[in-house]
Amino acid sequence: xxxxxxxxxxxISSARLIGRTIIASAIIVASFASVTAQEAQVxxxxxxxxxxxxxxxxxxxxxxxxxxxxxxxxxxxxxDQHKNYEREVSYYFTMGTIGExxxxxxxxxxxxxxxxYSFKEGNVALQxxxxxxxxxxxxxxxxxxxxxxxxxxxxFVLLLDKKNxxxxxTGNGESGDVEWLRNFILVEGAESMDTAQKFLxxxxxxxxxxxxLVDMNGGLIRERMLIADDSSWSQPxxxxxxxxxxxxTLTAKVTAVSRGVYSIESTVSGLKANVNREHRxxxxxxxGTVLSTEYGSGKTKLKVNQKGSIRGYDAxxxxxxNCRYGNEKFVQTITxxxxxxxxxxxxx
Numbered sequence: 231x232x233x234x235x236x237x238x239x240x241x242i243s244s245a246r247l248i249g250r251t252i253i254a255s256a257i258i259v260a261s262f263a264s265v266t267a268q269e270a271q272v273x274x275x276x277x278x279x280x281x282x283x284x285x286x287x288x289x290x291x292x293x294x295x296x297x298x299x300x301x302x303x304x305x306x307x308x309x310d311q312h313k314n315y316e317r318e319v320s321y322y323f324t325m326g327t328i329g330e331x332x333x334x335x336x337x338x339x340x341x342x343x344x345x346x347y348s349f350k351e352g353n354v355a356l357q358x359x360x361x362x363x364x365x366x367x368x369x370x371x372x373x374x375x376x377x378x379x380x381x382x383x384x385x386f387v388l389l390l391d392k393k394n395x396x397x398x399x400t401g402n403g404e405s406g407d408v409e410w411l412r413n414f415i416l417v418e419g420a421e422s423m424d425t426a427q428k429f430l431x432x433x434x435x436x437x438x439x440x441x442x443l444v445d446m447n448g449g450l451i452r453e454r455m456l457i458a459d460d461s462s463w464s465q466p467x468x469x470x471x472x473x474x475x476x477x478x479t480l481t482a483k484v485t486a487v488s489r490g491v492y493s494i495e496s497t498v499s500g501l502k503a504n505v506n507r508e509h510r511x512x513x514x515x516x517x518g519t520v521l522s523t524e525y526g527s528g529k530t531k532l533k534v535n536q537k538g539s540i541r542g543y544d545a546x547x548x549x550x551x552n553c554r555y556g557n558e559k560f561v562q563t564i565t566x567x568x569x570x571x572x573x574x575x576x577x578x
Contacts, residue, residue, distance in 0.1 A: 283534060288538075292578045294323070300317070302566075323342045335398075358379075373430060373512075377431075385407045388440070393453055463482055478499075491541055494534065551563075
C-alpha cells in the first residue's frame with residue numbers, strides 16, 4: 231500500500247479555493263463510502279459470527295455430574311407375546327485430569343460415586359439406592375441391576391488424545407479399580423461365575439460401556455475449534471441404548487450462546503446397531519444378537535462454557551431392531567432420554 235505524506239500548505243487567502251477543496255474532499259469520501267457499500271451489497275455476505283470453542287480438562291480440577299437415563303422398551307415376539315419394561319438410572323460421577331501418559335494421552339480419572347435405580351415391568355416395581363439400602367426392595371441377584379452397578383466405585387481412567395477422542399481405558403493403579411475388578415472376574419473369581427455371569431460383569435465395565443457413560447463430548451469438540459454461527463460439522467459417534475451398541479455420524483451446529491455458555495445441538499438419522507457382536511438383553515438367558523436395524527434417530531445438546539468446562543448434556547434417541555436369541559426372533563423398540571448437568575467443580 232502506498233503512503234502519502236502532506237507538507238505544510240501556505241495560507242490561501244481565497245475563500246473560493248477553500249470551498250472548492252472542501253467540496254472535492256466531500257465528493258471523494260462519499261464516493262469511497264458508496265463503493266464500499268456497493269461491494270458489500272454485491273458480495274451479499276454480512277459479517278459472520280465465529281465462536282472459539284473447546285473442551286478442556288485442566289490439571290488438579292475435578293467436576294462432578296448428575297446424569298439420569300430413562301429407557302422404555304417394547305418387545306414383540308412372533309406368537310403375539312409382548313414384553314414391556316422401563317428403567318431409570320441416576321448416576322453421580324466425578325472426573326478430573328491426573329496427568330499424561332508417556333505418549334501424550336490425557337489421563338482422565340473417573341468414578342461412579344453413587345446411583346439410584348428403578349425398574350418397572352407390569353405390576354413389578356423395583357428400586358435401589360446405593361446410598362440408602364433401606365430404600366431398596368430388590369432381594370437377591372437381579373441381572374439388570376448387576377450390569378447397571380458393575381462399575382460403581384471402581385475407578386477407571388479414560389485416555390484421550392489431543393482431539394479429545396477416547397483411545398483406551400485403564401485402571402488408576404489402586405486396589406479396587408476397574409482393572410482389579412476385571413482381573414478378579416477372569417482369574418480369581420472365574421470358578422465361582424458361569425459364562426453368563428462373566429459376560430454380564432465384563433460387559434458392564436467394558437470400554438464402550440464406560441465411554442458412553444461419562445464421555446459426554448464424544449469427540450464432538452476437537453481441540454479448540456473456530457466455528458461460524460451458521461456452519462455445521464460432523465463427527466462419528468458411539469451410542470449405547472438398552473445395553474446395545476449403535477454407531478452413526480452426528481451433524482452438529484452451535485444453536486445458542488447465553489451468559490458465556492455455548493449450546494451445540496446434534497442430530498442423527500441413521501443409527502445402526504452392531505450386528506457383529508452379542509448384546510446383553512433383558513429377560514433372556516444369554517446374549518442375543520441384532521439381525522438388522524429398521525430405524526434409529528436422535529438428537530443431543532452439549533453445553534460448554536468459554537473455559538471449556540462441560541456444563542450439561544441432553545439426548546433423546548429411538549430405535550427399532552430385529553433381534554434373535556437362539557431360534558426365537560423378536561422386534562424391539564427402544565426409547566431413551568438422557569439428562570445430565572454439572573453439580574460442582576473443585577480442586578484436588
